[in-house]
Amino acid sequence: MTLPVHHSLAGQAVDALRELVLTGEIPPGARVNEVEIAARLGISRGPLREAIRQLASENLLVLVAHRGAHVPTATPADIRALFELRTALECAAAELAASRRTDADVARLREVCAESRRTYQAGERFPYRLDLAFHQALLDAARSPHIAEQVRLVQQRVVLLRSGLNDDPPHQHASLDDHDALVDAVAAGDPYRASLTMRKHLARVCAQMLAEN
């Protein structure tokens, strides 16, 4: 017996449309043609419009009167402001993680770091997936559901900006070191150091993104 994740078409449409936006299939600046997308998803415009509203309030779409929805494009100033928000949230998460972590949390974090390093040393760029996994493991350790939810939403928007991001090796190496330092601070139960380390990490990631655009 297969349980559908979402019973409603609108719920499915949210996921499907989110995918289209985040994968860049609907690129930044492009408009969302309701009849076209609805046909593509095999649904009518009603549920799709509900999905569009939700994604708009997640800031993955922008609504314009009588001109429908389009994918937002980001300016450098936007990116900086977005990273201010991300820093606020993830530094708080790092602090809480350092205060609340269990041995299992630390083990999980070290595991993700180890896998990232293996992949990196194998000559490949370590995939963005592992970076997300690290930040997710940290959020799990923080045990603050509302903060975790907001971080997820912000990360989505970062993915949107990250379209053609070419992670160069120096940046990747530095990120691996940052992650290790972060785990050490969390393992040591030092909230202040965890927060500071996260702040430095995100500052570098932000600078990297600004340099690439």
Added chain:
Amino acid sequence: MTLPVHHSLAGQAVDALRELVLTGEIPPGARVNEVEIAARLGISRGPLREAIRQLASENLLVLVAHRGAHVPTATPADIRALFELRTALECAAAELAASRRTDADVARLREVCAESRRTYQAGERFPYRLDLAFHQALLDAARSPHIAEQVRLVQQRVVLLRSGLNDDPPHQHASLDDHDALVDAVAAGDPYRASLTMRKHLARVCAQMLAEN
């Protein structure tokens, strides 16, 4: 020539429904009857459903399959977790405000504090409106639009919890002092002290809310 804030009925419905939820006219736990509310707002169910989706993604409503939307009720654990989020955001805002404030920002903050104190000393409870105005003035000084937006959303949820809040005088007096201390830290350009002062302030407000429920 009167310019409608929202051209679309869905946009108006978002504001109207938000009002119904935040004023408690649709109390926590109550379901949102689509036909009834649509009739009350003089619109059809289509735009209303779009509005419901948006408010759900703002966490002012909860969607249940085939049972529509209802206003969420908060447990003490929820309140604590929500204040962890609020603290992360507003502490960051306080830090940024201390770094970026202009003389005009400080003047505005002192003005709001002075008005709050006048109202309080006139024997009345100083209205929640002035508390919101203070936090808004601080956000303006922080100049971080994304953080400001998220704070606005969190404050909404706090208002929702705040339904029958009876602000007792000791709490109000302490809040006035907190606000003054916060302005001093911001005026002094001391981000660390501003953040710490904000953290203490919100911890007390949170404890107050937990005590009253």
Added chain:
DNA sequence: CAACTGCAAACTGTAGACAGTTAACACCTG
């Protein structure tokens, strides 16, 4: 030839109708 006007196609915004699900109540049964 540039700019303006008018028209037509495409798209968004909204309403109303229909299908499927939930839930409550009356009724039956042990």
Added chain:
DNA sequence: CAGGTGTTAACTGTCTACAGTTTGCAGTTG
């Protein structure tokens, strides 16, 4: 009388049709 069952009313979820706006293009005019 308690518990289960069938039926019905209410409500949600979805689709289709229609009205109003925008936009691009052709035609016209200075």
